[in-house]
Amino acid sequence: MTASPRVELGLVPYRLALTRPWASARGGFPARCGWLVIAESQGLRGYGDCAPLPAAGTESPEMAERRLGALAAGALDLDETLAALARAPRSPTPAADFALECALCDLASRLADTSLRRRLTASARDRVPVNAALGPLSETHPGDLARAARAGFRVVKLKVGMTTPQLELQRLRDLAATLPPGLRLRLDANGAWDPAAARQVISALADLPVESLEEPLQEPDWPTLAALQSIAPFSLALDESVAAHADTLDPARLPVRRIILKPAAIGGLHRTLSIARRLQTAGIEVVITSLVESAAGLWPTAQLAAAIGSPIPQGLATADWLRDDLGAPPRIQDGYLHLPDSAGSGFALSDER
Structure with missing residues (x-):
């Protein structure tokens, strides 16, 4: 041995x-x-x-x-x-x-x-669909949407909940009028709203091309989330509010259709993989996202996403937010993150390349 x-x-x-x-x-x-x-x-x-x-x-x-x-x-x-x-x-x-x-x-x-993804799962994929991460709604313009569409993205993520719902809803309507065909909006409120505001926003979003809405509630109690999901024609998602107890989530009792998993907040690759498999088996949508880490963290997170194999765009197109990096990030083309067959995670320190 x-x-x-x-x-x-x-x-x-x-x-x-x-x-x-x-x-x-x-x-x-x-x-x-x-x-x-x-x-x-x-x-x-x-x-x-x-x-x-x-x-x-x-x-x-x-x-x-x-x-x-x-x-x-x-x-x-x-x-x-x-x-x-x-x-x-x-x-x-x-x-x-x-x-x-x-x-x-x-x-x-x-x-x-062997590649890290195939160490995790023999049937891992070689590419991962990803969403464009555009930042706050207030700083996003029609040109940003057009560039994302030309780059092949099908979903763009916007941060909301940073001003009044009325102002943001009008801004979303204005942007939606310029949205390129086939592009949808993923919104993240990061726990911005009380139940009344969340209900108002979700009802007003019903006729817009919204792909999902993350963390709508300041206090994410599950009966309220279930009621909100029942009126939403798109997926509601939980992220940071469940990270600490993701291990013990009961998929049958979840009040929303989607869970966001950040491996750095969950505590590891295998732990996140196990949670993702349990959720997917129960029909819950799973999205893996980064913490805007360096390429040294993004590469293994992308390998994990390839092992999980969710068809939903994942939150891994974050390397462009870094002015400098520790090494080259994974290549993104036509809205997909592409992974090589090389051994390991794919990361190479800048002075080793």
């Missing part, structure tokens, strides 16, 4: 400025900060990205730093550590655990000379 590889962990802090500040009803940020996690064994390296974002359901940067420091204090057994991550319940440091698992899975895939 071959001995499990011993792994040394390295941590490299980074700060990556955005092309423009990220804004939502829950706040925003001008840059993404975190740690590149490097797992090294037998002359090969695997990579992960720990970029905490508490508003999305992760731990604080301080908690992540302590967890990563403890992990990097000594050599790890590759197989034992991956097995322990798979067995453990969601920890208080999901972003750090996600980064560790990504680095170890990337390394294990490189050692086995």
